[in-house]
Amino acid sequence: MKKSRTVKLALLGGASLALAACDDNSGPPNDARYFADAKECAAIYDDASCRESARASEQTHLAQAPKFGRKEECEQEFGAGNCETRQSAGGGSYFMPLLMGYMMGNMMGGNRFNEPVYRDRQGNAVMNSGGRAYNVGSFGATAGRTAASFRPAAPTQIARGGFGAGAAKFGSIGS
Numbered sequence: 001m002k003k004s005r006t007v008k009l010a011l012l013g014g015a016s017l018a019l020a021a022c023d024d025n026s027g028p029p030n031d032a033r034y035f036a037d038a039k040e041c042a043a044i045y046d047d048a049s050c051r052e053s054a055r056a057s058e059q060t061h062l063a064q065a066p067k068f069g070r071k072e073e074c075e076q077e078f079g080a081g082n083c084e085t086r087q088s089a090g091g092g093s094y095f096m097p098l099l100m101g102y103m104m105g106n107m108m109g110g111n112r113f114n115e116p117v118y119r120d121r122q123g124n125a126v127m128n129s130g131g132r133a134y135n136v137g138s139f140g141a142t143a144g145r146t147a148a149s150f151r152p153a154a155p156t157q158i159a160r161g162g163f164g165a166g167a168a169k170f171g172s173i174g175s
Contacts, residue, residue, distance in 0.1 A: 028129055032105030034117050034136050041104060050104070053114045057102030061116035064128070068095045079121035103127050103136065 035041040041050035067086075068074040074083035074095040083095045097118045105113040117127045117136060125136045 028103055028115070028127070028134065028136075029105040029107050029113050032103050032113055034101050034103045034125060034127070036101045045104070049112070053104040053112060054102055056112070056114040057104075057116045058099060060114065061099045065096045065099075065116065065118075071095045075121075077121065079119060079123070082119050082121075100125065103129075 033041075033044065035050070035054075038047070038050040038054040041053065066074075066077070068077075068083070071083055071085070074097060075081075078097040082098050082100075084098050085093050085095055087093050099116050100119045101117040103113065103115040103117060107113045115127050115129050117125050120126045124138055127134050127136050
């Protein structure tokens with residue numbers, strides 16, 4: 001067998017193993033739970049881990065939450081009273097969903113899983129992870145709700161003004 005053919009086969013075998021490790025099930029880990037705040041989390045986990053996960057989820061929220069030019073557009077997707085006004089660096093303002101809680105769990109390799117949780121217009125708790133949205137339950141249930149009830153949410157299309165006028169958005173099942 002030629003050397004170049006052997007190298008190609010080795011590369012293809014390595015690539016298939018790498019792709020197998022990146023399966024399509026990139027959702028929350030099985031031990032993930034969601035909490036309204038770090039105090040609720042501390043009833044189950046240690047206080048330092050809860051505060052760190054809440055902080056990391058807040059940073060993710062600020063960086064990745066959908067942003068809208070009008071409050072009505074935000075409330076159409078997330079429900080009345082579930083949006084807040086933020087100031088941009090340039091002095092303008094925009095609207096984004098309120099951070100209603102966060103997910104916390106352990107991923108393979110010992111890394112911590114932290115994701116923000118929002119309330120959709122039907123009152124469901126929803127989270128976006130790995131490019132997919134998940135319904136994680138409803139608000140008002142007991143602390144530390146588990147991932148057993150997670151199910152992918154149906155994507156919907158939202159319209160925004162300016163560059164990137166259309167974007168996929170997570171929504172609840174049946175919306």
